[in-house]
Amino acid sequence: MNTLPASVLARLDAFRFPHATRAERAAHKEWLHFCIHGPGIDTIVNFSVTGGPEGEARAQVTALVREEQWDGDVEVHGEDEVVLRRDRLGATFGKNRLEISGERYELAVTLADRPISMALSLRPTTLPLSKRQFALGSAGSLHWLLVPRLVASGTVVVSGRTHRFEGAPAYHDHNWGRFAWGGDFAWEWGYGLSASATSPWSVVFSRLADRGHHEVRTQALLLWKGAKLDRVLASRDIVVQEEGYLRPRRVFKVPRVMALLAPETATDVPRRLDIRAAAEGDELHLGFEAEEVAQIIVPNDHDLGITIINEIRGFLRLSGVVRGERVFMEGHAIFERVTA
Amino acid sequence: MRSSSASPPEASFAAFLAESFAALRRDLPWIFERLCERLAHREIRIEVDGEALGLRCEPHDIHFVEAPPSPDVLLRTDRRTILDLVDAQRTLLEALLEERLVVLARVEDVIALHDAVQTYLHGAVRDRAFPALLRRFRQSTARAAGLA
Structure with missing residues (x-):
């Protein structure tokens, strides 16, 4: 499979929130979504940032895993726990981290209230597609960037059960807008x-x-x-x-x-x-x-x-x-x- | 009579409830207003793990009072059940059928209480102060369980 040049990935896929004005931030919504299909476990991870009334960053990490049944949580982080890089994709929400390193997305999630943690490395094998300005009726607009296929390696631990995988199929999209x-x-x-x-x-x-x-x-x-x-x-x-x-x-x-x-x-x-x-x-x-x-x-x-x-x-x-x-x-x- | 400005003991259920009402009043006044409207003109007795407290509800405010002996609504439960409901370990229906949650009131007051609890929850999931409040509630519940 082909590998996407690291420079292309880093240039295209970065948080938009830090570049919005304070006024724009109040209605800003943005999330990066990843789905990974490992043997015996499906994993959904979503890092999201929305703007509070004063333009402050409000962050959430949603992690869902499915072995025999679903487990997961939505973890909320206040501005004091949120770090967003301006120069390239990089975010820390409490103990959770997302970044682009070279040609890969690196995810590290440890939920506070559920026994779930993961460290994953995802390499795109398809070129990203970006679409600007989807109108959400009169409700606002949405932009997206998607990478339909990646290969994921790493570990997901659920209640002490460790799933290790190499080359698992994965999907990613990044959405942002004001609505x-x-x-x-x-x-x-x-x-x-x-x-x-x-x-x-x-x-x-x-x-x-x-x-x-x-x-x-x-x-x-x-x-x-x-x-x-x-x-x-x-x-x-x-x-x-x-x-x-x-x-x-x-x-x-x-x-x-x-x-x-x-x-x-x-x-x-x-x-x-x-x-x-x-x-x-x-x-x-x-x-x-x-x-x-x-x-x-x-x-x-x-x-x-x-x-x-x-x-x-x-x-x-x-x-x-x-x-x-x-x-x-x-x-x-x-x-x-x-x-x- | 104890007013809403009085401070119940920090780890009490009354303290948690008072703090949560204060957060809603401050952060989401339109939801707090709706909560008051739902419960207006009622006296409520809440018993949680034997701790009894009273609420006197007015159209624009809710006051903490001594637990009334003949309330319009009696709600009896325990902290474990509250956390089980919050964590979706138990449904509202299951808690009622197992009598871990007891509500005694006329039908129209039960409906008003249900609407008020839903309104309160809508506020709770929107108010950024609630995760920390809930964390403290969990901690005090765990401490109480450890002492038992």
């Missing part, structure tokens, strides 16, 4: 990583909609071959069908206290997504079977409502033809669905 939780927007966002290390294909699906998921505002299916973006199929070329609902007996929710405000186990998470895209002789068919869901629950900024970010773990199969070449992959996938 309020509870606004008239929602998204579905998912990726697929082949279970086979030799497969050249990686795929990302994104869809922005109104808060009730009634009106799709934009959607895209992005296909990478090796390190490079190979094909983009856009809104008008894509038809999405949802089948059934995931009906778990229990739903793991973080922060845990939010289970008191959102105790329901019923979800609006489709059991199956069927995405068909076709244009100019190319066609792709993506099927995603949802297996498990964990919920990150966010208080709305301007009302007493909540926003639920469903992290849906499942299995994805992609097939089709692009410029006469057969496309096929199947493997790990996590889809994210924002719900009112």
Whole structure:
């Protein structure tokens, strides 16, 4: 697999928060999201910074792990525990650290209130894709940068059980913008990583909609071959069908206290997504079977409502033809669905 | 009668509750106002691990008073159950069915209490002062358990 030049990575992927003016910071939201699929364990890590009313940094580390069941926490850090580098990606939130070192992302997380720790090194094997200024309706805007495939090495420890891995498939995105939780927007966002290390294909699906998921505002299916973006199929070329609902007996929710405000186990998470895209002789068919869901629950900024970010773990199969070449992959996938 | 300005012992549940109300009043006054509205014109007796305290609720404020013998609402629980609920180790329904959380009141007062607790929680998850408050509550609970 190719390696991304370190200079490119360092130039593209850095916290925007330190460069915002004090006034801009008050509505600023930014997070770096990583998903790692090690043998026997899936791990989601999210470093986020939002601006407080005075423009101060408010930071959170969300870490979710799934062995036989989900565990994890959202850890909140005040400004006195937060260090953000201005010159390149580097952040310390309490005992948790994220940085780019050479050609790799280095993550070190030790949760204070759950027996979970990890030290991970992630090397991109695809070029990053950056997209500016996604309108979130009247609610604001969002920018993103994504690296659809990386290889991860390191250790995750959960309740004394140590998972060591080398070359595990991983995914990363970085989002920033100015908007309020509870606004008239929602998204579905998912990726697929082949279970086979030799497969050249990686795929990302994104869809922005109104808060009730009634009106799709934009959607895209992005296909990478090796390190490079190979094909983009856009809104008008894509038809999405949802089948059934995931009906778990229990739903793991973080922060845990939010289970008191959102105790329901019923979800609006489709059991199956069927995405068909076709244009100019190319066609792709993506099927995603949802297996498990964990919920990150966010208080709305301007009302007493909540926003639920469903992290849906499942299995994805992609097939089709692009410029006469057969496309096929199947493997790990996590889809994210924002719900009112 | 003890007013809201009186200081209960530091590790008491009353101290925790008073501090949390003060944080909401200071940091999220619109939520504190809504909390007061939900409970207005009621006297509440709260018993936590045998510690009894009273709340006299007005439309714009909540006062700490001596625990009333005939309250509109009686809420009885223990610190372990509170932490189990916060940590999602137990649901509200499970706590009620196991009688680890007991509420005695007329139906309309039970509904008002439920709405008030939800409002309080919405404030708690938005107020940056609460993680430190909760940490201290955990520590004092652990100390109390160690002494028992």
